[in-house]
Amino acid sequence: TLIAPKGKISPAGLLPRMRRFEVSGIFEMDMYEYDSGIALIHLADAARLLDTDGGVTGLRLSLEEIYRAPLVSQQLRQQLGSSFRLSDWTREHANFFTALKIERRVMFVILLLIIAVAAFNIVSTLVMVVTDKRADVAILRTLGLRPSQVMAVFIVQGVVIGFGGTVVGGVLGVLTALNIETLVPWVENLFGIEFFPASVYVISDFPAQLKWPDVYLISGVSFLICLAATIYPAWRASRTQPAEALRYE
Structure with a gap:
């Protein structure tokens, strides 16, 4: 009824x-x-x-290009005047799309924080390597290796670690994004959980669209952070004094 x-x-x-x-x-x-x-x-x-x-x-219109709905709605509003009320799907769900944009920015910040933690791990690893190889660095310095060359050695080591991690993480991220619609239901069935309850969210599944500019941006920022993380350990290694390092050897 x-x-x-x-x-x-x-x-x-x-x-x-x-x-x-x-x-x-x-x-x-x-x-x-x-x-x-x-x-x-x-x-x-x-x-x-x-x-x-x-x-x-x-009347309800169906467009071949759904993303032209705001433009078509604006053109119809200008032609029909104020006696007609027009709305498109982007206006009806404006709050939802605004929430998605905010979540995207927040996720980008969270991702940068995760990358920063990984960069600190690189710093700590290289600092330990510098401490462990202090005597070796001192010997190389006595053989004529310049401080800039010592610094370059450790920067290259950090770049290799950062580049390898960026490539592996990027490949895994792309594969996950391409198969997210299959992975999410599999995880939900495996653990008996529901990531997107239909009673709470507008959608009941998890669609994904891979955007290569975002992949390049995230990979580039990750690599630059890793590169910056190698500067301090490399500088510390270049400051090694041969006489001081070999005194107790």
């Missing part, structure tokens, strides 16, 4: 306008907002229920 928001006036007062329908089929769009509150009925039945005298109250 459907009840229209607009009632009808009778001698007994304002009565709700209602009509009983028989469910002939169920459709799913995998979007909780639509699956929980959208029903399709015949146009004539809707006109009688809403008391519109059989007239059409609205």
Whole structure:
């Protein structure tokens, strides 16, 4: 039974306008907002229920290029004037897309923090290597190796570590993004959990679109952070004094 928001006036007062329908089929769009509150009925039945005298109250357009919806809506608004109300899917779900943009920025910051932690690991590793190889560095200095060359040796070592980690992480990230729609259901079935409950989120699955500019940006920033992390250990190694380092050897 459907009840229209607009009632009808009778001698007994304002009565709700209602009509009983028989469910002939169920459709799913995998979007909780639509699956929980959208029903399709015949146009004539809707006109009688809403008391519109059989007239059409609205039109819905389908575009081949869905991302042109805001532009088309603006053009129609200019041509039709203020007597018509126009809306497109980007305006109807504006809050959702704003939330996605904020989450994207937050995830980028979190990713940078993770990379920073990895960079500190590189710093600590190279500092330990410098401490362990202090005598070897002193011997090389006595043989004529310049401080800049000592610094270059440790920078190259840090660059190799950072480049290898960036390549491996980038490849794993790309493979995960390309197969995320398969991996998420598999993990949910394996552990009996649900990452995106349909009653909470607008979507019930986890679609992903790989954008190579983002991959290049993240990989480049990661490599630069790793490169910067090698400067201090390399500088510390170049400051090694041969006499001081070999005194107790």
